[in-house]
Amino acid sequence: MVTQLKNETTSNIIYPDSDGKPMDDNTLQFRCITMIKANLDWLFADNNNVFVAGDLLWYPMEGNNKKRLAPNIMVVFGRPKKEREFYQQWKEDNIAPQVVFEILFPGNSQTEMSRKLLFYERYGVEKYYIYDPHKNELSGLLRGEEGLEIIENMNNWISPRLGIRFKITEPKLKLYYPDGDSFTSYTEEREKVQQEK
Numbered sequence: 670m671v672t673q674l675k676n677e678t679t680s681n682i683i684y685p686d687s688d689g690k691p692m693d694d695n696t697l698q699f700r701c702i703t704m705i706k707a708n709l710d711w712l713f714a715d716n717n718n719v720f721v722a723g724d725l726l727w728y729p730m731e732g733n734n735k736k737r738l739a740p741n742i743m744v745v746f747g748r749p750k751k752e753r754e755f756y757q758q759w760k761e762d763n764i765a766p767q768v769v770f771e772i773l774f775p776g777n778s779q780t781e782m783s784r785k786l787l788f789y790e791r792y793g794v795e796k797y798y799i800y801d802p803h804k805n806e807l808s809g810l811l812r813g814e815e816g817l818e819i820i821e822n823m824n825n826w827i828s829p830r831l832g833i834r835f836k837i838t839e840p841k842l843k844l845y846y847p848d849g850d851s852f853t854s855y856t857e858e859r860e861k862v863q864q865e866k
Contacts, residue, residue, distance in 0.1 A: 684734050686754040688726060694774040697802050700854065701772045705844065706742050708852040712833070713744075720745040722756065727766060729792040731759040738788050742770040744831065758792075765793035768830050773801040786810070790817045796830055800842055807835060807842055 706723040713719035726739045737755075743766035745756070758765055769789055771782075782799075789797050797810040797817055809826060810817040820826060824837045832847040844852040853861075 682732060682734050684726075684728055684737075684755055684757060686726060688737065688739055690739070694776055698772050698774045701800065701802050702741050702770075704852060704854045705770055705772075707855065708844065708846075709742065709744060709831070712831070712846060717750055718747055720748040720750055720753075722753070725753060726755040727758065727792075728755060729758045729765065731757070736788075738785060740766065740769040740789075741772045744768040746830065767793075767795040768798070768828070769794050769796070770798045770800070773799065773803070775803060786817065796828060798828075798835075802841065805837070805839065805841055807837055809835075 702723055706721060709721045713721060721742070721744050723742050724739050725743065726737050727743065728734065728737050730736050743756070745761070745764060745766045747764050748761050756766070771785060773782075786797070794817070795812045799808045800806070807823045809820040809823050811820050811829075812818070823835055826835045827833070828835070833852075834845040836843040836845065846852070
């Protein structure tokens with residue numbers, strides 16, 4: 670009887686598809702998010718079991734619509750590509766996003782970023798990359814025996830899951846595919862097409 674009551678209760682919970690917050694707070698942050706997300710889509714275009722999303726609410730626990738977060742970018746291995754309103758982990762073979770990116774803006778508080786770190790650590794993220802495009806600073810955390818542990822040197826770091834390389838240059842971070850080609854923006858891709866005509 671208790672289990673039945675619990676199921677009725679959890680089935681009536683509404684999981685909003687928005688947290689009411691904007692995806693980005695300035696054009697630089699938006700450009701970084703869309704460039705990384707688009708290139709990850711391209712990287713895994715032929716793999717139907719890698720889901721890449723931007724600003725999608727992730728609910729790790731059934732029955733709790735308050736425990737949620739919308740990473741700037743998340744990558745989930747072992748889940749099919751398909752449209753989603755949100756990512757309800759219990760409906761996704763209980764697979765947590767393995768890789769998360771956060772692109773900072775000047776308004777991010779230390780409290781907010783600490784809260785995100787605790788969330789990602791608690792709910793199973795394996796790799797957590799944080800980039801501040803205003804300061805051109807990159808940091809990363811990798812799951813170890815003690816939870817998410819700081820990666821000491823991110824320059825030329827190759828992501829174990831993604832296979833991409835991070836290169837800290839001036840004036841901005843550069844990312845490279847496993848074959849050595851660099852991530853490019855939509856504008857850069859269009860310029861290449863125009864030059865080839």
